[in-house]
Amino acid sequence: MRPYDAFLLISFGGPEGEDQVIPFLENVTRGRNIPRERLAEVGEHYFRFGGVSPINQQCRDLIAAITADFAEGGIDLPVYWGNRFWAPMLADTLARMREDGVRRVLAVPTSAYCNWSSRTAYVEDIARARAALGEDAPEVDLVRPFYDHPGFVEPLVEHTRAALDALPADQREGVRLLFSAHSIPTAMAEAAGGPEQGFGAQGVYGDQLAEVARLVVDRLDRDYPHEVVYQSRSGPPSQPWLEPDVNDRIEELAAEGVPAVVVVPHGFVSDHMEVKFDLDVEARETAEKLGLGYQRALSPGTHPAFVSMVSDLVREYSEAAERRRLGTLSRCAECTCDR
Structure with a gap:
């Protein structure tokens, strides 16, 4: 088991004002040659809600719940948060972690399943963020898919x-x-x-x-x-x-x-x-x-069982605790770190 000295929540990110909507969508679609009119069309979804995506506040709420659960369960890890496409950006968070003296990080994505967009893309974004920081970038392990936890x-x-x-x-x-x-x-x-x-x-x-x-x-x-x-x-x-x-x-x-x-x-x-x-x-x-x-139906959000799952995953990776899962599916080709 590898010792970790920080926990990282990695999410998608989202705009928090009308002026952020198109720049956010440009980040998401960069390199994909998406027509400007398509960005404007999707942007209307956000403008309907005042240009504010719920996801950042949901991450803040989840981080608060995780922090409290860590304290109650005796998990002594500082909690960080980085997004793939909007502030706080993953690269900026890793830079701050480096400044704080963090060396080894266990990360949980806000995605439970296994495919390129919900797992491999996270792995690639972590690698790019670390490469930008150089050799002294914190090492980051991404937990396994947790869909059947x-x-x-x-x-x-x-x-x-x-x-x-x-x-x-x-x-x-x-x-x-x-x-x-x-x-x-x-x-x-x-x-x-x-x-x-x-x-x-x-x-x-x-x-x-x-x-x-x-x-x-x-x-x-x-x-x-x-x-x-x-x-x-x-x-x-x-x-x-x-x-x-x-x-x-x-x-x-x-x-x-x-x-x-x-x-x-x-x-x-x-x-x-x-x-x-x-x-x-x-x-x-x-x-x-x-x-x-x-x-x-509501999604898991900050349900106590979901918050406790995060602590379970930390113990699984840092203390060789029981790997809890309800399903019986085989591992997939994308999950090279799925033990």
């Missing part, structure tokens, strides 16, 4: 129950659970482990999402009909992305006579902009237009 699954179970209870009784009987995650190109999904490695048609990412949906439903009061859907697609129409889209599926279910849907954002750690807009605005409007009952 009890601390991630249990909050989803509790929040799904609450969403089901919020439906009228006559809608609850025939409800369909839609477990929603960010869509990615099919090639990206397969790169982390596709059918040729024994995973499903939607790659290891799709298998992990299906596993979490199963783990949640298994812990509810009955076996609700459920499926995985996707949201937030941003690629060109010619490029295959994981499907079905949540809005398309809601329309199909309405045609089939399903009375209501509960959407569970199990692909996300917190209720950031893609949850608040894509599900609370667009998907809700789709359901209401078609006369379907609609409820959206």
Whole structure:
């Protein structure tokens, strides 16, 4: 086990004012030749909420909860925070850590699954930030994907129950659970482990999402009909992305006579902009237009079990504590540090 002298939360970042929206989106899409009009279109999602993404405040809340849990559990590590695309930037945080004398860091990303965008991109950003600092940059270990850790699954179970209870009784009987995650190109999904490695048609990412949906439903009061859907697609129409889209599926279910849907954002750690807009605005409007009952479950956020999971992961890596996981899926090609 490696000794660590700091903990680092790594997140996506987001604007906190209207003047920050386009510069933030330019950071996210740099090098991808995204048309300016597409940035303006996505920017409208943020302007609808005053140009403020919820994600930075959610990170502040999570850091406060982690810090308190560390203190209560006897974990003596300072807590730092760095973002990939907006302040506080990861490179700036690592520079401050170096100034503070930090040498070895254990990092947790605000992403539970395994694919290029939710894991490899974090690894590459860490490497770039360290390279910019030079040979005396702090060493950073990124924890394993935690999608099937009890601390991630249990909050989803509790929040799904609450969403089901919020439906009228006559809608609850025939409800369909839609477990929603960010869509990615099919090639990206397969790169982390596709059918040729024994995973499903939607790659290891799709298998992990299906596993979490199963783990949640298994812990509810009955076996609700459920499926995985996707949201937030941003690629060109010619490029295959994981499907079905949540809005398309809601329309199909309405045609089939399903009375209501509960959407569970199990692909996300917190209720950031893609949850608040894509599900609370667009998907809700789709359901209401078609006369379907609609409820959206909360993401894990700062649920006590999720906060405690962070402490579990620290002990797993620093003290050889038990590796807690509920699922049985094999590791994937992307997770070279997945022990």
